[in-house]
Amino acid sequence: MKLQFDESVEAFRAEFLGWLDENRPPVEEMQTDPLRSSAYIPEWSRTFTQRMFDDGWLVPGWPPERGGRNAGPIETLVYMEELSRARLPRTANPQGLGIIAPSLLDYGTEEQIEQYAMPLLRAEIAACLGMSEPDAGSDLANLKTRAVLDGDNYVLNGQKVWTSGAGYADFCFLFCRTNPDAPKHKGISIILMPMDTPGVTVRPLKEIVAPEFPDLAEVFLDDVVLPASNIVGDVNNGWAMAGGSLAHERSMVWLMGVMNIESAMVELLEVAPTRLANLPIEERAVAADALVGSHIDAVAARCLGYRGFARYVKSGSAPEQALMKAYTSEARRDLVRLAAELFGPDALQAATGRYGATGSLDAYFESFGTTISAGSSEIQRNIIAERVLGLPRG
Amino acid sequence: MDLELSDDQFELRDNIRTVLEGACPPSVVRAIHDGDGTADELWAQMVELYWPALGVPEAAGGLGFGFVEVGLLAEELGRAAAPGPLLAVVSQYVPMLVEVGDAELLATAASGERVGALAFAEQGRWTTDAIGSSASNADGEWRVSGTKAMVLGGEYADVFAFVARADAGIGVFLVDAADAAVTVPGSIDPGIGLADVACADTPARLLIGPGPAAEAALDLVAQAAAAAMALHTVGACRRIFEVTLEYAKVREQYDRVIGSFQALKHRFADMFLAVERANAVGYYAALAIAEEDVDRSSAVSTAKAAAGECQRLIAEDGLQLHGGIGYTWENDLHFLLKRAKAGDILCGSTAFHRAQLARHLGLIEASS
Numbered sequence: 001m002k003l004q005f006d007e008s009v010e011a012f013r014a015e016f017l018g019w020l021d022e023n024r025p026p027v028e029e030m031q032t033d034p035l036r037s038s039a040y041i042p043e044w045s046r047t048f049t050q051r052m053f054d055d056g057w058l059v060p061g062w063p064p065e066r067g068g069r070n071a072g073p074i075e076t077l078v079y080m081e082e083l084s085r086a087r088l089p090r091t092a093n094p095q096g097l098g099i100i101a102p103s104l105l106d107y108g109t110e111e112q113i114e115q116y117a118m119p120l121l122r123a124e125i126a127a128c129l130g131m132s133e134p135d136a137g138s139d140l141a142n143l144k145t146r147a148v149l150d151g152d153n154y155v156l157n158g159q160k161v162w163t164s165g166a167g168y169a170d171f172c173f174l175f176c177r178t179n180p181d182a183p184k185h186k187g188i189s190i191i192l193m194p195m196d197t198p199g200v201t202v203r204p205l206k207e208i209v210a211p212e213f214p215d216l217a218e219v220f221l222d223d224v225v226l227p228a229s230n231i232v233g234d235v236n237n238g239w240a241m242a243g244g245s246l247a248h249e250r251s252m253v254w255l256m257g258v259m260n261i262e263s264a265m266v267e268l269l270e271v272a273p274t275r276l277a278n279l280p281i282e283e284r285a286v287a288a289d290a291l292v293g294s295h296i297d298a299v300a301a302r303c304l305g306y307r308g309f310a311r312y313v314k315s316g317s318a319p320e321q322a323l324m325k326a327y328t329s330e331a332r333r334d335l336v337r338l339a340a341e342l343f344g345p346d347a348l349q350a351a352t353g354r355y356g357a358t359g360s361l362d363a364y365f366e367s368f369g370t371t372i373s374a375g376s377s378e379i380q381r382n383i384i385a386e387r388v389l390g391l392p393r394g
Numbered sequence: 395m396d397l398e399l400s401d402d403q404f405e406l407r408d409n410i411r412t413v414l415e416g417a418c419p420p421s422v423v424r425a426i427h428d429g430d431g432t433a434d435e436l437w438a439q440m441v442e443l444y445w446p447a448l449g450v451p452e453a454a455g456g457l458g459f460g461f462v463e464v465g466l467l468a469e470e471l472g473r474a475a476a477p478g479p480l481l482a483v484v485s486q487y488v489p490m491l492v493e494v495g496d497a498e499l500l501a502t503a504a505s506g507e508r509v510g511a512l513a514f515a516e517q518g519r520w521t522t523d524a525i526g527s528s529a530s531n532a533d534g535e536w537r538v539s540g541t542k543a544m545v546l547g548g549e550y551a552d553v554f555a556f557v558a559r560a561d562a563g564i565g566v567f568l569v570d571a572a573d574a575a576v577t578v579p580g581s582i583d584p585g586i587g588l589a590d591v592a593c594a595d596t597p598a599r600l601l602i603g604p605g606p607a608a609e610a611a612l613d614l615v616a617q618a619a620a621a622a623m624a625l626h627t628v629g630a631c632r633r634i635f636e637v638t639l640e641y642a643k644v645r646e647q648y649d650r651v652i653g654s655f656q657a658l659k660h661r662f663a664d665m666f667l668a669v670e671r672a673n674a675v676g677y678y679a680a681l682a683i684a685e686e687d688v689d690r691s692s693a694v695s696t697a698k699a700a701a702g703e704c705q706r707l708i709a710e711d712g713l714q715l716h717g718g719i720g721y722t723w724e725n726d727l728h729f730l731l732k733r734a735k736a737g738d739i740l741c742g743s744t745a746f747h748r749a750q751l752a753r754h755l756g757l758i759e760a761s762s
């Protein structure tokens with residue numbers, strides 16, 4: 001155990017900070033054309049991602065030809081710390097970079113890597129993840145979208161829902177049923193679907209915040225014809241690959257959760273003392289104690305997350321992994337709520353980033369995005385109880 | 395930053411756990427609670443294994459381990475709800491002597507020759523401003539007066555490090571237990587030797603102070619005591635969690651084990667998080683103490699508050715999910731429930747440490 005990182009790790013951090021200084025996107029451009037969807041790539045973000053790719057800072061753990069520098073996991077951790085502190089998104093298309101590109105690199109053909117994965121990494125194109133359906137939310141294995149082989153092509157029919165970024169994405173990493181007769185988990189495949197393929201209809205779903213920038217969408221597939229060569233990996237092996245894809249995401253999501261709650265706490269502590277100073281002493285004590293609760297959450301998230309990360313690096317698994325998603329997303333929700341309450345009636349103003357990430361009720365309602373999506377908190381608790389604690393399935 | 399225990403630390407923990415499983419099974423704890431047993435034999439074994447010497451510097455005849463290792467010992471003692479003076483010695487008395495720098499006293503503490511306890515808190519408060527006990531010097535001889543309630547390990551102590559206020563400020567004094575009035579008021583957890591210590595013009599030897607040096611030393615000692623108590627509490631909580639989980643896997647109602655009900659599964663998931671969370675923060679605090687980090691005070695208060703939150707959830711759900719059987723004296727659960735609750739209350743309550751954090755974070759000013 002030690003509190004400091006090794007000197008070599010700190011040198012790595014300093015090198016990255018130096019690079020960030022030179023390559024940071026202009027603030028005015030970020031404000032004029034903000035991120036508005038998980039697949040809309042503003043020009044400043046494209047440039048930033050491409051520079052990261054070219055200079056080996058996009059995925060530091062990967063080799064240079066894939067946008068990295070063969071960095072170790074601890075280096076990757078401090079890299080993420082600094083990106084978070086700088087409040088800079090390394091990509092405008094998190095599913096593309098975090099899940100789809102790595103899955104294609106693992107399971108895709110050379111053509112698929114050339115045509116889809118590399119342009120994704122260079123932010124030339126964006127992708128969306130077609131998993132959820134009306135009857136397959138948490139229960140992905142229940143998905144019904146059919147893909148029927150017809151000569152060299154598959155013909156797809158069905159519907160996806162909650163597809164983040166579908167309105168802006170260039171292609172979809174789509175889960176579909178290729179064998180309706182096999183057991184649920186064994187008849188699923190992954191296919192790459194360009195979003196401009198005839199028969200694809202995207203209907204945006206306005207969310208409870210920022211309805212002018214819908215991110216979620218329904219995607220309807222009506223006799224969509226795709227070449228069989230667009231299948232990723234082996235046919236009917238989609239379920240196993242989904243496990244692999246999400247594992248890529250989890251190790252990152254888990255640290256991002258820690259970074260997110262820490263940076264939200266930092267932002268809150270920047271404004272809290274002034275706000276509290278306006279309150280009568282009794283009210284101040286009550287409000288301050290609630291904020292202390294969030295501080296404990298943030299410190300604990302870091303301790304648990306970093307310890308889990310060390311275990312993960314050492315042995316490839318850590319029980320903390322299962323805990324972190326529900327914990328950090330719920331703790332952040334609580335923190336953002338407290339911040340809004342602290343802002344009083346000011347929090348009621350429809351925010352357009354006026355108070356930054358914290359202090360607006362928009363931020364509070366937006367925070368439910370992370371407790372609901374990517375395996376809701378309830379599903380996370382089932383997973384912990386059954387897979388980590390060994391309680392029997394009910 | 396590496397918040398994972400090293401292989402050596404895991405090995406030390408496993409060794410301690412194995413010893414305690416053999417030497418301190420629930421039957422030993424039960425005998426104490428039933429009033430027909432003592433901790434003497436267990437203490438003798440601990441002394442033989444040099445456990446009191448764990449955090450004593452090598453120069454003073456100790457093993458010279460850091461505070462993370464002391465934390466490991468505190469956690470395992472909590473897990474076993476172990477009776478005896480060891481927690482008080484390693485987490486309060488020895489840290490006090492280390493600040494004083496008295497090699498001779500440290501040597502007698504390390505060897506188990508003399509059992510010491512720290513008589514600090516008054517009205518349950520671990521701050522020097524709460525000290526009402528007084529010290530006076532006449533012709534070079536110190537005498538102390540005052541009462542300390544619920545001193546950890548006081549029942550077993552041969553000597554006390556007694557905190558009192560002199561004209562020049564706060565000082566710490568060595569008082570022989572034979573010269574003080576030590577009464578055991580009876581406690582819901584008879585295993586930790588809580589005792590009231592009353593001094594009235596009792597002869598004493600000055601250890602440090604009186605003045606700012608003693609205040610600064612007591613700050614550090616209070617942090618060590620609180621961090622160790624946090625881990626001790628978490629140790630008891632983890633064991634409550636484990637036995638409750640085991641029970642939920644075998645107890646059947648409505649033709650299925652109760653652990654298969656989703657209402658319980660979600661509670662177990664929350665309990666697991668509470669334990670892991672408090673454990674991770676507890677070792678962060680222990681590490682901050684070991685490395686004399688600038689954030690140590692804040693880390694300790696975070697750890698003690700997290701341990702308190704953990705204790706409330708685990709003890710309440712642990713008892714509740716056991717149902718009627720957990721409510722009986724015959725079941726071993728209550729030893730752990732009582733130890734965990736004692737740990738939550740001692741060395742600064744959750745409210746105390748949360749208020750400390752509010753000050754650290756600049757959310758409220760210190761009251762004058």
